[in-house]
Amino acid sequence: MMRYKLVIAEKPSVAQSLAAVIGATARKDGYLEGNGWRVSWCVGHLAGLADADSYDPKYAKWRYDDLPILPEHWQMVVGKDKKKQFDILKKLMNAPDVTEVVNACDAGREGELIFRLVYNKCGCEKPVERLWISSMEDSAIMEGFENLRPGTEYDSLYEAALCRERADWIVGINATRLFSCLYRHTLNVGRVMTPTLAMVVMREAAIKAFKPEPFYTVQLITDQVQAGGERMKERNQAAEIVEKCRTAGAARITKVTQKEKSENAPLPYDLTSLQRDANRMLGFTAQQTLDYTQSLYEKKLVTYPRTDSRYLTEDMAGMLPGLIQRIQVETGIAADMNIPVHAQQIINGKKVTDHH
Numbered sequence: 001m002m003r004y005k006l007v008i009a010e011k012p013s014v015a016q017s018l019a020a021v022i023g024a025t026a027r028k029d030g031y032l033e034g035n036g037w038r039v040s041w042c043v044g045h046l047a048g049l050a051d052a053d054s055y056d057p058k059y060a061k062w063r064y065d066d067l068p069i070l071p072e073h074w075q076m077v078v079g080k081d082k083k084k085q086f087d088i089l090k091k092l093m094n095a096p097d098v099t100e101v102v103n104a105c106d107a108g109r110e111g112e113l114i115f116r117l118v119y120n121k122c123g124c125e126k127p128v129e130r131l132w133i134s135s136m137e138d139s140a141i142m143e144g145f146e147n148l149r150p151g152t153e154y155d156s157l158y159e160a161a162l163c164r165e166r167a168d169w170i171v172g173i174n175a176t177r178l179f180s181c182l183y184r185h186t187l188n189v190g191r192v193m194t195p196t197l198a199m200v201v202m203r204e205a206a207i208k209a210f211k212p213e214p215f216y217t218v219q220l221i222t223d224q225v226q227a228g229g230e231r232m233k234e235r236n237q238a239a240e241i242v243e244k245c246r247t248a249g250a251a252r253i254t255k256v257t258q259k260e261k262s263e264n265a266p267l268p269y270d271l272t273s274l275q276r277d278a279n280r281m282l283g284f285t286a287q288q289t290l291d292y293t294q295s296l297y298e299k300k301l302v303t304y305p306r307t308d309s310r311y312l313t314e315d316m317a318g319m320l321p322g323l324i325q326r327i328q329v330e331t332g333i334a335a336d337m338n339i340p341v342h343a344q345q346i347i348n349g350k351k352v353t354d355h356h
Contacts, residue, residue, distance in 0.1 A: 216234070
């Protein structure tokens with residue numbers, strides 16, 4: 001009987017890229033197969049925490065007296081729109097010809113959580129290996145498969161993600177119901193959403209409460225030079241200096257300081273800086289920028305967007321000359337085909353965080 005290793009990616013597009021490299025080219029229902037591999041996908045979060053009324057029907061109605069809701073044993077559910085793919089994964093994981101499973105979800109905390117929840121929900125007990133790659137280049141994918149790590153090495157990462165998910169549930173369910181019951185109006189409260197909203201409100205209040213204070217400066221303007229003085233709160237101080245200048249009829253420069261400054265070229269965009277510039281220059285919302293960038297990533301046109309890293313890994317160095325050449329052809333801007341010193345400075349795999 002033919003034996004297979006089952007690879008599970010986070011998204012169909014990523015699964016197709018992985019399958020193309022390892023030779024799993026035969027299309028099946030919900031997965032690809034070939035060369036001793038089966039490659040399938042999760043479509044994001046397939047399994048998630050159950051709603052409160054799954055623990056007790058009385059929680060279907062929001063009541064102050066029922067709070068706090070703290071499950072002793074957490075229940076996981078699969079959404080109706082994702083059940084088909086979940087059933088495919090469950091069948092694949094428990095197939096007798098599958099000897100082990102490779103977690104190829106995004107190399108980060110959430111990717112670890114997405115895989116583990118499905119793995120546990122399917123009741124799978126087969127050995128797990130971890131594909132941990134920082135780019136979708138074919139060479140990086142192949143190197144990753146040649147250096148698979150034991151899944152147990154990432155247990156702490158999974159536990160951190162699990163704590164985050166359960167904390168979100170506890171805060172969201174209890175705080176939302178508490179404030180909604182107290183104020184008799186639906187008030188959504190979340191671990192991230194509410195503090196962020198609070199910062200926006202506080203900043204808006206500070207702007208509205210701002211009271212401008214007038215100040216005065218003195219400027220000396222001649223044909224050869226223009227000089228400015230410090231800010232002064234009192235108009236009389238500035239007027240006195242002006243009067244002295246007029247009376248003297250001359251001014252002496254006692255010191256001239258000349259400095260030459262150099263500024264490094266900016267690092268590549270991270271998502272936050274890209275969203276800021278896209279909004280300023282193109283009018284895109286933050287979500288639009290994320291959606292467009294995610295689409296480009298899946299087409300291998302940009303690096304992974306959901307990270308704050310602004311560096312590239314060493315395996316990307318070889319693609320930079322070709323990228324520069326494409327920019328030259330498509331824009332008509334002359335470019336040096338050699339990798340510039342600055343580009344060499346941004347190639348640092350040790351500074352790449354999560355999945356880049």
